[in-house]
Amino acid sequence: MNLPVLVGWPLPPTLMFLTVLRWQGATVFSRRSGRRRRCASEQRRLRELFGRYVGEDVVNRALEHGGEMSGQERDVAVLFVDLVGSTALVGARRPGEVVALLNEFFRIVVDVVNRHGGFVNKFEGDAALAVFGAPRSHRDGAGAALVAARQLRDELVGAFRCTGFGIGVSAGLVFAGDVGARERLEYTVIGDPVNEAARLSELAKSQEGRVVASERAVRSAHDPEGWDIGELVALRGRTTPTRVARPAVPAGARPVEISA
Secondary structure, three states, X not given: OOOOOOXXXXXXHHHHHHHHHHHHHHHHOOOOHHHHHHHXXXXXXXXXXXXXXXXXXXXXXXXXXXXXXXXXXXXXXXXXXXXXXXXXXXXXXXXXXXXXXXXXXXXXXXXXXXXXXXXXXXXXXXXXEEEEOOOOOOOOHHHHHHHHHHHHHHHHHHHOOOOOEEEEEEEEEEEXXXXXXXXXXXXEEEOHHHHHHXXXXXXXXXXXXXXXXXXXXXXXXXXXXXXXXXXXXXXXXOOOOEEEEEEOOOXXXXXXXXXX
């Protein structure tokens, strides 16, 4: 496939996708029907390709808004998951082994989040940030995030028994949209719930069940059963204490055991 030459400034993935897609669309009408079918197939392939880099929902949103900067305040739930001891891990293993481990970690995160209608917004080193309620609305973002957190815990325990992790869940008002410059945009969420979820994941690393949520996230869920509301905690970098919640352990059940 011959692509247009783009020089002068780097295009972020979403804008490059829009540029290529529009270029192809312009050529469709100057070709015969066979060429039209081929271009349509290539456009679908491009959507799938760029969807893997920025997320299918972000690609659809970019097409809707034409690549212009936009965003809005939305009530969402945020899930943050972080591995423990990544510095020691990198020092003890070959780079290729570390990448293989991270890829398996992120595969599990993406599978679980997608299963519950969430969106993995970004990978940050050995951590991942997921959003429920943006870019697509979710009828029960908090409930989905809480269920996803517990399922993610269970699946990570099976795959990473010798590697610790922490999962934090928060909910509230954020800005969801594009940030950056015209030459380089990124879809993201910004707000206190994002910071709170990250701090809760830090706390969860030292907790038996490895999952900690904010009381607000639990209260916001349509069906908050299975969570025990606990104490107020002063999280690092936050002036207002957070009342935390943890998954309830059924009577007679063994607690989750994860090696630190």
